[in-house]
Amino acid sequence: MHLGLIGCGNIVKTLLGFLDAPDAPAVERITLLVRNGQCDRAHDEIAAIVPEARIVEETSDLIAAAPDLVVEAAGHAGVLEHVAPCLEAGFDVVVVSVGALAETALADRLERAARAGGARIILPAGAVGGIDIVSALSVSGDVTLTYRGTKPPGAWAGTPASDTLDLDGLSAAAVFFSGTAREAASQFPKNANVAATLALAGPGLDRTRVELVADPTASGNLHAYELTSPAAKVRVEIENLPSTGNAKTSVATIYSVLREIRNRIGPMVI
Numbered sequence: 001m002h003l004g005l006i007g008c009g010n011i012v013k014t015l016l017g018f019l020d021a022p023d024a025p026a027v028e029r030i031t032l033l034v035r036n037g038q039c040d041r042a043h044d045e046i047a048a049i050v051p052e053a054r055i056v057e058e059t060s061d062l063i064a065a066a067p068d069l070v071v072e073a074a075g076h077a078g079v080l081e082h083v084a085p086c087l088e089a090g091f092d093v094v095v096v097s098v099g100a101l102a103e104t105a106l107a108d109r110l111e112r113a114a115r116a117g118g119a120r121i122i123l124p125a126g127a128v129g130g131i132d133i134v135s136a137l138s139v140s141g142d143v144t145l146t147y148r149g150t151k152p153p154g155a156w157a158g159t160p161a162s163d164t165l166d167l168d169g170l171s172a173a174a175v176f177f178s179g180t181a182r183e184a185a186s187q188f189p190k191n192a193n194v195a196a197t198l199a200l201a202g203p204g205l206d207r208t209r210v211e212l213v214a215d216p217t218a219s220g221n222l223h224a225y226e227l228t229s230p231a232a233k234v235r236v237e238i239e240n241l242p243s244t245g246n247a248k249t250s251v252a253t254i255y256s257v258l259r260e261i262r263n264r265i266g267p268m269v270i
């Protein structure tokens, strides 16, 4: 496989390390798209892991390289800038920054681009699990979904949580956001992609209720949700290890991207 990657942050660098493992999917070629002016920095950061990777700064160069699959892990800005042209050119894209789709105009643009290019937008489960049953039950009748995302206070630094909470001095769990998945995804672009994923799989961005919590006693990044449907009741709780490179992002997110790559290569999809 020739893998195209957008971004060179925690997810991409950790993923490149995973691809180096003996039992990793066979990725023979990598083209990495980074922000303008970041080529040398990216080269220094990944040279020890994948010295043969090609690094480009223009979306058109990634497209010209013709990867078999593109993975976006460059935040909402990265989705806005690069994903539509890749889809239009016919390349399937794994969009990790799922919350970007909470912006209706962007979601419509990506859908049009995918149709025009005959390509697919692949939304990975990311840091959460159980997306299969949420998606399956979404057409089963009246479905409700409530999600609660809890992280240690440090993971909320630099977000609107710090407007209402003293994150450094917090002594007990505090709910600082309560609203829809659409609101959560746009206000917390680095922390509420899971909310958007559950909503898009389930009852939709405006019908999925979200609570976000900073908890100094949290043992990791916690994702909990409850779904009710005429066909089933589902309760899921996941305790994720935060990445060393970015406390906002759980390591499971990167394994979920690895799964998408594995599923494109192997004879069986699971």
Ligand SMILES: NC(=O)C1=CN([C@@H]2O[C@H](COP(=O)(O)OP(=O)(O)OC[C@H]3O[C@@H](n4cnc5c(N)ncnc54)[C@H](OP(=O)(O)O)[C@@H]3O)[C@@H](O)[C@H]2O)C=CC1
Pocket (backbone or CB within 6 Å): 006, 007, 008, 009, 010, 011, 012, 033, 034, 035, 038, 073, 074, 075, 076, 077, 078, 081, 096, 097, 098, 124, 125, 126, 127, 128, 189, 190, 191, 193, 194, 197, 245, 246, 248, 249, 250, 253
């Ligand atoms: N679906 C899910 O469950 C999850 C999704 N995510 C999403 O994944 C994103 C990436 O996570 P992570 O790797 O940990 O974050 P990082 O902040 O470590 O990395 C983000 C990378 O994207 C780059 N970038 C930003 N804008 C652009 C652009 N326009 N073009 C190309 N590259 C760009 C940054 O470059 P620079 O350093 O130069 O700014 C940086 O290298 C998060 O922002 C979040 O939206 C995260 C966790 C879970």
Ligand SMILES: O=C([O-])CC(=O)C(=O)O
Pocket (backbone or CB within 6 Å): 127, 189, 190, 191, 192, 193, 194, 195, 221, 240, 248, 249, 250, 251, 253
């Ligand atoms: O990685 C996580 O735990 C979840 C996350 O950041 C997000 O939903 O954006």
